[in-house]
Amino acid sequence: DAKTTQPTSMDCAEGRAANLPCNHSTISGNEYVYWYRQIHSQGPQYIIHGLKNNETNEMASLIITEDRKSSTLILPHATLRDTAVYYCIVRVSSGGSNYKLTFGKGTLLTVNP
Amino acid sequence: GAVVSQHPSWVICKSGTSVKIECRSLDFQATTMFWYRQFPKQSLMLMATSNEGSKATYEQGVEKDKFLINHASLTLSTLTVTSAHPEDSSFYICSAGSWANTEAFFGQGTRLTVV
Numbered sequence: 001d002a003k004t005t006q007p008t009s010m011d012c013a014e015g016r017a018a019n020l021p022c023n024h025s026t027i028s029g030n031e032y033v034y035w036y037r038q039i040h041s042q043g044p045q046y047i048i049h050g051l052k053n054n055e056t057n058e059m060a061s062l063i064i065t066e067d068r069k070s071s072t073l074i075l076p077h078a079t080l081r082d083t084a085v086y087y088c089i090v091r092v093s094s095g096g097s098n099y100k101l102t103f104g105k106g107t108l109l110t111v112n113p
Numbered sequence: 114g115a116v117v118s119q120h121p122s123w124v125i126c127k128s129g130t131s132v133k134i135e136c137r138s139l140d141f142q143a144t145t146m147f148w149y150r151q152f153p154k155q156s157l158m159l160m161a162t163s164n165e166g167s168k169a170t171y172e173q174g175v176e177k178d179k180f181l182i183n184h185a186s187l188t189l190s191t192l193t194v195t196s197a198h199p200e201d202s203s204f205y206i207c208s209a210g211s212w213a214n215t216e217a218f219f220g221q222g223t224r225l226t227v228v
Contacts (some may be wrong), residue, residue, distance in 0.1 A: 034216065036219075038157075040219060041204070041222070041224070042139075042221055043117075043119070043206045043219035043220050043221045043222045044157070044206070045219070046216045046217070046218065046219075049193040049216060085155075098211045100147060100159060100162055101147075101148075101157075101159075101208070101217060102159070103158075104156060105155045105156050106156065111187075
C-alpha cells in the first residue's frame with residue numbers, strides 16, 4: 001500500500017469547517033483513499049473513502065486532486081465531539097484479506113469551543 | 114455501518130496468567146478478522162490476520178505462540194494472550210471485513226493491564 005503523509009496536529013474552531021490534508025504521491029491506479037478516525041480510547045471509526053471522484057456522506061466530504069497525489073477530508077461544521085486522530089490510508093478496495101489497514105501517525109484534530 | 118463488538122472492554126490480570134478477548138461481528142459474516150495492538154500515544158500496529166477456518170497469519174515480530182488467534186466461525190474471532198507480562202499491557206483492537214463490504218469495521222477495543 002502507498003504511504004501517506006499527514007500533519008501531526010491541527011486546530012479548528014467549533015462550528016467551522018475542518019480541512020484535513022493528506023499526501024499520497026505514490027498511490028497506484030487501483031488504490032483507494034480511506035479515512036478513519038479514532039476518538040480517545042475507542043476503536044477506529046470509518047468515515048469515507050474514494051478513488052478519484054469527490055465523495056460526500058453524512059459525516060464528511062472527500063476531495064481528491066485530479067492527479068490523485070493528495071486529498072482533503074472536510075468536516076463541514078466541526079463539533080467538540082469531532083476531536084480525534086484522523087487517519088488517511090490508501091489501499092486496494094476489495095473483499096477478504098485486503099481489508100488489512102496500515103495506520104500511520106494520523107492527524108490529531110482538536111476542535112476548540 | 115456494520116457492528117463489531119469486542120469483549121471485555123477492559124481487563125486486569127496477574128502476570129503469568131492468560132487472557133482471552135472476543136471479537137464478534139453482529140450483523141454480517143466476517144470472512145477476515147484483524148487484530149491490532151496500540152501502545153499509548155502510538156498508532157495501531159497490525160498483529161495478525163485471520164480467515165475463518167484457517168490459521169492466522171502473523172506480522173513479523175509477533176509471537177504466534179504467545180498471541181493465540183482462533184477464528185472458528187464467521188462471526189467470532191478470539192485473541193488469547195498467554196502467560197501475560199506487564200509489557201503486554203496495551204489496547205487491543207479487532208476489525209472485521211467481508212466480501213460484501215468495501216470497508217472494515219472496528220471493535221471498541223480492549224484495554225489490557227497486566228500487573
